[in-house]
Amino acid sequence: MASINDLKHQLEESDSLKLVTDALGDLAALEIQRTRAEVLQNTQFFNEIAEVYHDVRVVSAKHRLLHKLPAHTPKNGRTVAVLLTSNEGFFGGLDYRITQQFVDTAKKFPCEQIVVGKFGVKYLASTHYSLPYTQILFDRDTPTPEELHNLVNKTIEYSKVLLFHAKFVTTLHQEPEISDISSAEETPESLESKIDYIIEPEIDKMLVFFENQLLTLLYKAIFLQSQLSKTAARMVSMYEAGLNVEKQIAAEKRELTKASRQRQNVLILETYAGIRNLLSYRKE
Template sequence: MKTIKKIKSDLVMNNDARGIIQVFEEVSARKMMDIREGILAERAFLERLSTLSDDVGTDLALAESRTPKKAAVYLASNAGLFGDLPERVFSLFISEIKGMDADIFVIGKEGAIYMKNAAPRIQYKLIDMPDDELPETLLGEISNFLAGYSSISVFYGRFKNLVNQEVALGKVSGNTISENANKDEKEMRLKRARYLYEPNIESVSVKFRNEILAVLIEGMTRENQLAKFGSRLMHLDKAFDNIEKSLEKLTFEFRRESKKLEDKKQIERVSRLMI
């Protein structure tokens, strides 16, 4: 049986927690509003650009003599309080990379914790990325890291609505020609390119790899940011509901115990009068 002192302490603690959660909810909601409109407006463009990257990437690979390399990128979070979304994305990521011959990139410190617990033997490059902001210089560095890969798989969260955040796998790839392909074979394949390139396909290759890749990576990163804050908002909302229920229960207990104490005092007063 809780004492009134203990119930009062629990009421204060729960009220403080409720205030903190309300602040976090307001911050998350404002952050979502800042990025949601732009993300949804750009989504259709990014999806078309992703399709273009497949088509053009195939063409550009015909002109390039690069050894095919794969990269797998996990967009994690830098801190907690994002619900179960980062873990769900990681589950897909870890199931896909096992047995995959690819260089692994983990973006966000929380991802390093997941890797340590689930796959301590897998080698990867960790990139620190803040949750609230996406610095252009850092996005540029990430794009530069990935520019040399012929196939890039990005595992991230995708905003669906306030209730649901999806796990997504984005790919930027091109089917490269083997280093051993002879000159005649390359020329024949170049004739089957899906688009016309000016001044030539080789010149377009560098432009495509640096700029379109950067746009796609930034788009997926912003999608992940929006999904994380959506997941955080739902996570905080559930926590707020639980605290409200706890406060309701504690208030009832406080009133009950207060009445018991008052009844006891009343009985003692009556007893003294009867002596």
């Protein structure tokens, strides 16, 4: 049986661990609020850019139909699957489920593959994944503007871009998601613009600019949603860890109380035995 000092030391460590889990949970809650605000801001900006981009495409399409020019920036006809995982842990197995969905899909539907994040790269290496893929490692889970720009350039030429990422459903529930962020083709019915524009300097350059901007915003939106989901998963993990620590603290307190009472009983018995011995000695 552990000594009273050992039990006190264990209890102190458990109390410290509880403080850590509470602090991490509070930080995760604050990060969720910040990320939600950023998601709303990014969505609003995307909608505004998308509206202008649509009008630019309408002008471009009409111009090409009028002059019988070929379609702008033809894609390569290929599909690329992009797996987004984290560099850190504490996400309650969310990265594992996303990666498993990516692996299952890639085996059924052959495509070129890009894996982002240390978790995905390490997992595929540990499972001896046989299909070829390109790995990309960011310094942090959320890419810098330069890192995001490089990722956009790697995927902009593909006809179909599938992102495997975390989806935020509620604070207590997150799930893997597949998002198709491919640029939709304009149809004759969509060749209508609410506003007439004078495009300068050139239509082609404007299309390239807006397409890059939109794809960048789409990636950013996915990264923000993924970060929101993973942060929520971390908060839930810290909450569950805190509950487990509370149970451990309660058990350790019971054990310490039990050991203290046993020690007191021993002292009482020793004192009683000493008094009896003293009384017996005096009678003799």
